[in-house]
Amino acid sequence: MTLNKTLTHWYSVNKRDLPWRRTKNPYFIWLSEIILQQTKIEQGLPYYEAFVTKFPTIFSLAAAKESEVLKLWQGLGYYSRARNLHATAKYVVTALDGIFPDNYKDLIKLKGIGDYTASAIASISFNEVCAVVDGNVYRAFSRYFGIDTPINSTQGQKEFKALAQKLIDKEDPAEFNQAIMEFGARQCKPKNPDCSVCPLQNGCVALLNNTITQLPVKKKSIKPVKKHFNFLVFVSSDRKTILQKREGKGIWQKLYQFPLIESTESLSFNKMASHLNTHELTQATLFTLSLYNEEAIIHKLSHQHLHTKFWIIEVDTLPVNGVLIDKTKDYPVPVLVSNFMETFNF
Numbered sequence: 001m002t003l004n005k006t007l008t009h010w011y012s013v014n015k016r017d018l019p020w021r022r023t024k025n026p027y028f029i030w031l032s033e034i035i036l037q038q039t040k041i042e043q044g045l046p047y048y049e050a051f052v053t054k055f056p057t058i059f060s061l062a063a064a065k066e067s068e069v070l071k072l073w074q075g076l077g078y079y080s081r082a083r084n085l086h087a088t089a090k091y092v093v094t095a096l097d098g099i100f101p102d103n104y105k106d107l108i109k110l111k112g113i114g115d116y117t118a119s120a121i122a123s124i125s126f127n128e129v130c131a132v133v134d135g136n137v138y139r140a141f142s143r144y145f146g147i148d149t150p151i152n153s154t155q156g157q158k159e160f161k162a163l164a165q166k167l168i169d170k171e172d173p174a175e176f177n178q179a180i181m182e183f184g185a186r187q188c189k190p191k192n193p194d195c196s197v198c199p200l201q202n203g204c205v206a207l208l209n210n211t212i213t214q215l216p217v218k219k220k221s222i223k224p225v226k227k228h229f230n231f232l233v234f235v236s237s238d239r240k241t242i243l244q245k246r247e248g249k250g251i252w253q254k255l256y257q258f259p260l261i262e263s264t265e266s267l268s269f270n271k272m273a274s275h276l277n278t279h280e281l282t283q284a285t286l287f288t289l290s291l292y293n294e295e296a297i298i299h300k301l302s303h304q305h306l307h308t309k310f311w312i313i314e315v316d317t318l319p320v321n322g323v324l325i326d327k328t329k330d331y332p333v334p335v336l337v338s339n340f341m342e343t344f345n346f
Contacts, residue, residue, distance in 0.1 A: 003144075003167060003200070003203075004167055004168065004169040004176050004179075005169075006199050006200060007176065007179040007180055007183055007199075007200075008169065008172070008175050008176055008179045009199075010179065010183060010187070010199050011175065011178065011179030011182055011183065014182065014186060014187070015178070015179075015182050016041070016182070016186075018032075018041065018045070019032075019045075019048065019049070019052070020032035020048065021178065024124065024125050025125070026100035026102075026121050026125040026126075027057065027058045027100065028052065029120065029121050029124050029125050030100065030113075030117070030121055031048065031051055031052070031085075032044075032048055033116075033117045033120050033121065034081055034084075034085050034112065034117065035047050035048050035051070035076065035081075036048075037078070037081060037116075037117070038077075038078060039076060039077075041185070043076075044076070047072070047073070047075075047076055050072055051072060054068075054072060057098075058089050058092055058093060058098055058100075059093055059098055061085075061086065061089040062086075062089040062090040062092070062093040062094070062098075064086070066083065066086055066254065067254075067331070067332055069082050069083075069085065069086045070082055070083070070254060070255060070332035071330070071331070071332040073332070074332055074333065074334075074335065074338060075335045075338065077301075077335070079251075079252060079253065079254075079255060080112075080253070081112060083253070083254065084111045084112025085112060087111050087112070088110045088111045088112055088113070091110065091111065092110070100121070100125070102122075102125075102126045103122055103126065103128060104118045104119060104122040104128055104130045107121055107122055115133070115161070116132055116133060116134050118130075119131060119132045119133075119177070120132050120177065123173040123174050123177045124174045124177065124178065127172075127173060127174055128173065129168060129170050129173045130165075130168075130173065131161065131164035131165040131167070131168040131173070131176075131177065132164070132177045132180075132181065133157070133160050133161050133164050134181060134184075135184070136180070136181045136182075136183070136184025136185050136188070137160065137164060137180050137181060137184060138151040138156075138160055138184075138216050139184050139188055139190065139215070139216050140180060140183055140184040140188040141160055141163055141164065142160075142206075142215040142216035142217070143188060143204060143205070143206035143207070143211075143212060143215045143216070144188075144200055144203065144204050144205065144206070145163070145205055146205030146206055146209065146211070146215070147159070147160070147163075147215070147216075148214075148215065148217045149217065150216075150217045150218055150219045151216045151217065151218060152218050152219050152221075153219055164180075187199075193212065195207050195212065222303065224300070224301070224302070224303055224304050224305045225303065225304045225305070226304070226305050226307065227262060227304055227305070227306050227307065228262065228263040228264065228265060228266055228267070228296070228306075228307050228308075228309075229260060229261075229262060229306050229307070229308040229309070230260065230261040230262070230263060230267055230272065230308075230309050230311060231257065231258040231259070231260055231308065231309070231310045231311065231337070231340075232258055232259040232260070232261065232276075232279075232281065232282075232311055232313055233258050233292070233310050233311060233312050233313065233340075233344070234258070234259075234281075234313045234315060234318055234322065235312060235313070235314050235315070235325070236314075236315050236316065236317060236318045236322065237315075237316045237317070238317075239324060239325045239326070240318055240322035240323060240324055240325060241258070241318075241322055241323055241325050241328060241346075242258065242259055242281070242318060242320060242322050242323070243256040243257065243258065243322075243323050243328065243331055243333075244256065244257060244258070244259055244260075251301060251304075251334075252334045254332075255332050255333055255334055256331040256332060256333050256337075257333060257334060257337050258310075258337065259281055261275060261279070266296060266307065266309075267309070269289075269291060272289065272291075272311055273289055276289065276313075281319050281320065282313065282319070284319070285315055285319050286315065286316070287313045287314060287315045288313070288314040288315075289311060289312070289313055289314075290311070290312045290314075291309060291310075291311055291312070292309070292310040292311070292312055292340070292344065293309055293310055296308055296309055297309075297310075297336070297340075299336045306336065308336060310340055310344075325346050328341060328346050329341065329346070
C-alpha cells in the first residue's frame with residue numbers, strides 16, 4: 001500500500017467527527033482554518049460553533065461591526081486573524097458577490113490567507129490538487145523521511161511543500177490533506193507518540209534511527225522581550241470605569257483596555273503614586289490608590305512577556321467620560337484584562 005493510501009485508510013478509521021468535515025462550503029472551511037491557526041481543536045471548536053451560530057453566512061459576518069467580531073474572538077489571541085477575517089468577509093461580499101474564489105491562485109490574494117489556508121480551501125472545497133503544510137505535516141514528514149532541514153527556514157518551507165505536493169493523492173486531495181493533518185495531530189504527536197501502533201512504522205527513518213524526539217528541527221527563535229504593564233483601574237462612586245481603545249499597530253489593536261502605564265521596571269507603590277501625580281487622568285483628581293496584585297501577573301505572548309499589575313484608583317467622579325462597570329463585558333478586551341474583570345467581579 002502506498003504512503004498516501006495508508007494515510008487515507010488510517011484517517012477513515014481514526015478521524016474525529018468535526019463540523020467542518022461535514023461540508024464543502026468554502027465559508028465554513030475558511031472560518032475553521034482561520035480559527036484553528038495556532039490553536040488546538042479543543043480550544044477552537046467552541047469558537048467555531050459560536051461564529052457559525054452568530055454569523056451563519058459570509059453576508060452576516062461582513063455586515064457585523066468589527067467590535068462584535070473581536071468580542072466573539074476574545075481569548076483566542078493573535079487578534080489580527082479576526083480583523084483580517086472581517087476584512088476578507090466584507091471584500092468577498094462587496095467585490096465578489098459573496099462567492100469565494102474556487103482556486104488557490106485567487107484565494108491566496110485574500111487578506112489573512114496564506115499558502116496553508118489557500119491550499120486547504122482549494123483542496124477541501126474545490127478538490128484542487130494543492131498540498132497543505134502545517135505543523136502536523138512538518139512533524140510527520142520530517143520524522144518519516146528523516147529530514148533535518150529547519151522547518152522555520154525558507155529552505156525548509158520550500159522543501160516540505162514540494163514533498164507534500166509530490167505525495168498528495170491526485171484523485172482525492174481533500175481526503176489526503178485532512179488525513180496527513182489528522183495523522184500528525186493524533187498519531188505522530190509532538191511528545192510521546194505511540195510508534196508501536198503507527199501504520200508507517202516500517203518505513204519511518206526517525207524510528208529506525210531513534211531520532212523521534214529530535215525531529216522536526218527548528219531554528220532558535222528570538223528571546224521574548226520583558227515588559228512591565230501597569231493598568232489603571234478607575235472605579236467611581238457611580239460605578240463607572242475608564243476603557244480606552246488601542247489604536248495603531250502592535251498587540252491588541254482595536255481592543256479595549258484600562259489606561260496603561262508602561263515602565264522599564266516593576267513599580268513600587270510609592271513610584272506609582274509619584275507617576276500619578278503628573279498623569280493626565282489623575283494630576284487634578286482626588287483619588288485613593290491600592291494595588292490589586294502584589295505579585296505581577298505574567299502574560300506570555302509569542303515575542304514578549306508582560307509583567308502586569310492592576311492598580312485600583314477610587315474616585316468620586318471620573319476625569320473623563322467613562323463606561324458603566326456593568327457594561328464592561330460588552331467590550332472586546334485582551335484575555336489578560338478579561339481575566340482580571342472576572343476575578344475583580346466587574
